[in-house]
Amino acid sequence: MQTSAVAGPLAGLIVVDLTRVLAGPFCTMLLADLGARVIKVEPPGTGDDSRAFGPFVNGKSAYFMSINRGKESIALDLKAPGDRTVFESLLARADVLIENYRGGTMEKLGYGWDMLHGRFPALVYAACSGFGHTGPLATRAAYDMVVQAMGGVMSHTGHPRYPPTRVGVPIGDLAAGLFTAIGINAALVERAATGQGRKIDIGMLDAQVALMENAIARFAATGEVPGLSEGRHPSITPFAAFRTADHPIVISAGNDALFRALADVLGGTAWPDDPRFRTNADRTANHAALTRAIESILVTEDSAHWLARLDSAGIPCGPINDTGMLLAEPQVTARNMIVTADDPVAGPVRMAGNPIKLSGVPDPQTRAAAPDLDQHRAAILADLAEGSSWKR
Amino acid sequence: MQTSAVAGPLAGLIVVDLTRVLAGPFCTMLLADLGARVIKVEPPGTGDDSRAFGPFVNGKSAYFMSINRGKESIALDLKAPGDRTVFESLLARADVLIENYRGGTMEKLGYGWDMLHGRFPALVYAACSGFGHTGPLATRAAYDMVVQAMGGVMSHTGHPRYPPTRVGVPIGDLAAGLFTAIGINAALVERAATGQGRKIDIGMLDAQVALMENAIARFAATGEVPGLSEGRHPSITPFAAFRTADHPIVISAGNDALFRALADVLGGTAWPDDPRFRTNADRTANHAALTRAIESILVTEDSAHWLARLDSAGIPCGPINDTGMLLAEPQVTARNMIVTADDPVAGPVRMAGNPIKLSGVPDPQTRAAAPDLDQHRAAILADLAEGSSWKR
Numbered sequence: 001m002q003t004s005a006v007a008g009p010l011a012g013l014i015v016v017d018l019t020r021v022l023a024g025p026f027c028t029m030l031l032a033d034l035g036a037r038v039i040k041v042e043p044p045g046t047g048d049d050s051r052a053f054g055p056f057v058n059g060k061s062a063y064f065m066s067i068n069r070g071k072e073s074i075a076l077d078l079k080a081p082g083d084r085t086v087f088e089s090l091l092a093r094a095d096v097l098i099e100n101y102r103g104g105t106m107e108k109l110g111y112g113w114d115m116l117h118g119r120f121p122a123l124v125y126a127a128c129s130g131f132g133h134t135g136p137l138a139t140r141a142a143y144d145m146v147v148q149a150m151g152g153v154m155s156h157t158g159h160p161r162y163p164p165t166r167v168g169v170p171i172g173d174l175a176a177g178l179f180t181a182i183g184i185n186a187a188l189v190e191r192a193a194t195g196q197g198r199k200i201d202i203g204m205l206d207a208q209v210a211l212m213e214n215a216i217a218r219f220a221a222t223g224e225v226p227g228l229s230e231g232r233h234p235s236i237t238p239f240a241a242f243r244t245a246d247h248p249i250v251i252s253a254g255n256d257a258l259f260r261a262l263a264d265v266l267g268g269t270a271w272p273d274d275p276r277f278r279t280n281a282d283r284t285a286n287h288a289a290l291t292r293a294i295e296s297i298l299v300t301e302d303s304a305h306w307l308a309r310l311d312s313a314g315i316p317c318g319p320i321n322d323t324g325m326l327l328a329e330p331q332v333t334a335r336n337m338i339v340t341a342d343d344p345v346a347g348p349v350r351m352a353g354n355p356i357k358l359s360g361v362p363d364p365q366t367r368a369a370a371p372d373l374d375q376h377r378a379a380i381l382a383d384l385a386e387g388s389s390w391k392r
Numbered sequence: 393m394q395t396s397a398v399a400g401p402l403a404g405l406i407v408v409d410l411t412r413v414l415a416g417p418f419c420t421m422l423l424a425d426l427g428a429r430v431i432k433v434e435p436p437g438t439g440d441d442s443r444a445f446g447p448f449v450n451g452k453s454a455y456f457m458s459i460n461r462g463k464e465s466i467a468l469d470l471k472a473p474g475d476r477t478v479f480e481s482l483l484a485r486a487d488v489l490i491e492n493y494r495g496g497t498m499e500k501l502g503y504g505w506d507m508l509h510g511r512f513p514a515l516v517y518a519a520c521s522g523f524g525h526t527g528p529l530a531t532r533a534a535y536d537m538v539v540q541a542m543g544g545v546m547s548h549t550g551h552p553r554y555p556p557t558r559v560g561v562p563i564g565d566l567a568a569g570l571f572t573a574i575g576i577n578a579a580l581v582e583r584a585a586t587g588q589g590r591k592i593d594i595g596m597l598d599a600q601v602a603l604m605e606n607a608i609a610r611f612a613a614t615g616e617v618p619g620l621s622e623g624r625h626p627s628i629t630p631f632a633a634f635r636t637a638d639h640p641i642v643i644s645a646g647n648d649a650l651f652r653a654l655a656d657v658l659g660g661t662a663w664p665d666d667p668r669f670r671t672n673a674d675r676t677a678n679h680a681a682l683t684r685a686i687e688s689i690l691v692t693e694d695s696a697h698w699l700a701r702l703d704s705a706g707i708p709c710g711p712i713n714d715t716g717m718l719l720a721e722p723q724v725t726a727r728n729m730i731v732t733a734d735d736p737v738a739g740p741v742r743m744a745g746n747p748i749k750l751s752g753v754p755d756p757q758t759r760a761a762a763p764d765l766d767q768h769r770a771a772i773l774a775d776l777a778e779g780s781s782w783k784r
Contacts (some may be wrong), residue, residue, distance in 0.1 A: 137723045157558075195430055218447060331527045
């Protein structure tokens, strides 16, 4: 019995999931959304740490519910012999094992790669740790903000008058989860031909470095260390965030024709002939003066007014949506990017949908809820007892 | 002849790559790093727009070189009958076709999904566009900053005294590229069993929404719109960026024991008994006063001094590396996260490595350079003339 399976390209695959909190669970949520059966193996008593993270809805963590939809749960103590037997029976049926402990933990549990690959040669094993399983920091734990800092992303983000800012979403965790999902799927592609699994060793810090691709190449080419991002493009002007009478918006008028069109919309007809604003180079050199001129007009009307007028004039623009506005953005709802999981205790819980839209694969608006701790024990044990008929 | 193939789980697969600039090329660089043969099909004359993006090294774009390593190039005009024949011969051998045009462009070229799937049923087709192929904005172009703004990420990033800040790496493009790579690989897993390809429809805006997972769940649970990120954790204190005598650092002392250890290191022995700082809730309420107290001591020594002392005391911390410091970070070099491509004209070019480390798969320090426009025409046409023996 597959209690939570959905249609998708990974249907029929079984993922045994030891991950907690964010990077790993974000990865296995993607795998579940793509059709895999994800069996979350949690410590008895407390379960995934994030079950205790607020805010709560009728006592259930919104954080936990939002990144564990569509998974099953069984509580196992990996230090207790009886539970280890169950865990190993699961591994014998599994296609993928994933964990996000710090380096060295799986070896201490007796489940290092050599043992796993020897006993379960077709198993794909993904380790998603703070710093990867090699190097001087291999056994150290990491936090999202620490890898954002060490990986360079923070040094580019913020305003020059303040210390660097962290990215407003936990990109240290999320990027690691995304690279882990790519590695797992690529290993499954290869396994379809060879029958052999591989170990995938992802470090959160490495994932941040990979996002710095172009900044590294730029530095290597010029020796220049990029500055802080602010709310504007560093070399195209105007391409920036601007205030209006209500919410800020982004306007991109990156060439002379678009700048003239913008000047027309805003009534700044003298701007294109102002020596400070004639070319993109002039505008970039005098961006502060241009921003003041543009904002002095934008603040007289609200964002909806200006976005409509800019759109009509063919000038790329968009609202800076806050989270509440995002849920009402027509393109977001048209793409089914806000879905609902019906939790028996918390009720309907809204959360981000699956951005991987596939032809011929349903993209349901309602998703299976996140599991209670140990909720699927009986079903999973019954499946194990059925033996080899479990897997297609 | 595979001129640029590397070992990896996708070895033997052929990716026909129509993408330009960033989101798509970032995705196909990952596929090339995993062993796929990526054939970049570029417009004659100019090629990928990003070939013209500075800075340049001996006339070659550092931007282009850094995200196109290990690919091949052929110049084809998809509106010219002869070139269309070559393109369709490539599709007949390809496993994956990827493009990042705005919605509707492939249909205008006569290469919409119905045609592709009808003629090449095993072909996996990935479209990575600004807003996805459905919804009111389906045919609109997007920019990184616009989707960062519309998708909510910008609204969480920055300092309260300024308009929202964009993320210092182009996360609007990069996240879309990552989700595209996951979708492609998952479709290839399924195809190994079914023989049938699928269309993958990724929108840059959708990808931003997916990164907002927890913010959306939090808003849905509480109605609260999260504020700007600044350089600190919103509910754990001290967990923030702090100035030192030279570079800023991140310190995470998120519980009372760690806070006492921090106070000992900094000589602030009265802090744990100060009513403003006794509990995490007190410290969070008085974070500005605590930051002033901590920074008044940190600025007396440099970051290396404090990181060593904090490490010895077991307090999680890390440098806020800028791009230059990143290239010297021991964990980054130990993980081979800075690799070199030897370009015949530009010389050795340093760039970010591949964060997907796989057991038994080489992770070379030197990579094949990015191609010149049309560089591999003769080799590709020769392979096509060889017929079905080309693919293993």
